[in-house]
Amino acid sequence: MCIAAWLWESHPQYRLLLAFNRDEFHDRPTEAVHWWEGEEILGGRDCKEGGTWLASSRNGRLAFVTNFREPTSDPLAKSRGELVTRFLQSSKTPMEFAQEISQETEKYNGFNLILVDLCTCKMAYVTNRHEGTLGSVQEVSPGLHVLSNAQLDTPWPKVQRLRNFFEELLQKFGEEEIPEIQIVENAMKDTVQADKSMLPNTGYDPDYEYKVSSIFVNHDRLEGPYGTRSMIVLSVKHTNQLTYYEQYLEDGKWKENRVSYEIVT
Numbered sequence: 001m002c003i004a005a006w007l008w009e010s011h012p013q014y015r016l017l018l019a020f021n022r023d024e025f026h027d028r029p030t031e032a033v034h035w036w037e038g039e040e041i042l043g044g045r046d047c048k049e050g051g052t053w054l055a056s057s058r059n060g061r062l063a064f065v066t067n068f069r070e071p072t073s074d075p076l077a078k079s080r081g082e083l084v085t086r087f088l089q090s091s092k093t094p095m096e097f098a099q100e101i102s103q104e105t106e107k108y109n110g111f112n113l114i115l116v117d118l119c120t121c122k123m124a125y126v127t128n129r130h131e132g133t134l135g136s137v138q139e140v141s142p143g144l145h146v147l148s149n150a151q152l153d154t155p156w157p158k159v160q161r162l163r164n165f166f167e168e169l170l171q172k173f174g175e176e177e178i179p180e181i182q183i184v185e186n187a188m189k190d191t192v193q194a195d196k197s198m199l200p201n202t203g204y205d206p207d208y209e210y211k212v213s214s215i216f217v218n219h220d221r222l223e224g225p226y227g228t229r230s231m232i233v234l235s236v237k238h239t240n241q242l243t244y245y246e247q248y249l250e251d252g253k254w255k256e257n258r259v260s261y262e263i264v265t
Contacts, residue, residue, distance in 0.1 A: 018234040051080070
């Protein structure tokens with residue numbers, strides 16, 4: 001399902017500060033953040049479909065995707081994770097690529113896709129679930145944004161809770177850097193579930209909605225254990241240094257990972 005919060009073009013230390021939780025079945029084959037063999041792409045990888053939920057490239061392109069929560073899906077649809085890879089491998093601007101994808105939305109189950117060019121400081125959002133239309137595209141404005149499994153900045157309880165955590169951290173640290181571990185521990189590991197009266201109506205059973213209403217998800221489904229498997233804090237400083245800090249679940253154990261590089265402009 002996934003949830004992300006990010007501060008864009010509005011902090012003296014960071015061009016972008018992003019926190020992302022990936023929710024998935026625990027037994028789905030997954031690789032942690034790494035440089036992909038033969039490509040200038042850094043990110044985690046879904047070994048089942050070959051795509052990714054979040055990745056970036058040496059030349060300053062970055063993208064991430066979340067599912068749009070709906071009770072039915074097409075088992076023959078293309079993998080949403082390939083959208084991230086396609087953007088990183090393309091030379092189109094974020095808006096050009098978003099417009100292209102908005103014409104292909106029927107090929108995918110519901111998604112939200114964020115596309116970024118860190119060299120030109122442009123960010124675009126595209127979704128294939130928007131008030132009855134096939135695709136909706138918009139430029140993302142500077143500031144704090146939160147995205148879960150509805151449209152951008154939809155105020156679900158978990159979205160509002162994560163926004164509040166981010167605002168508290170920004171107030172605490174002011175213009176200074178925010179330690180990644182603080183973001184993970186004080187925001188992305190939050191397991192508080194929403195008041196049942198405030199749950200969104202997505203077509204799922206209310207009991208299921210309740211169990212996945214926290215920022216950090218841990219839910220035993222009939223198909224097997226499901227929940228947050230990766231927590232990533234990605235920062236891009238004004239010096240063009242991009243850093244991933246990741247905590248990820250592998251073989252039942254939580255591990256740490258950190259990778260940095262300089263964006264080539």
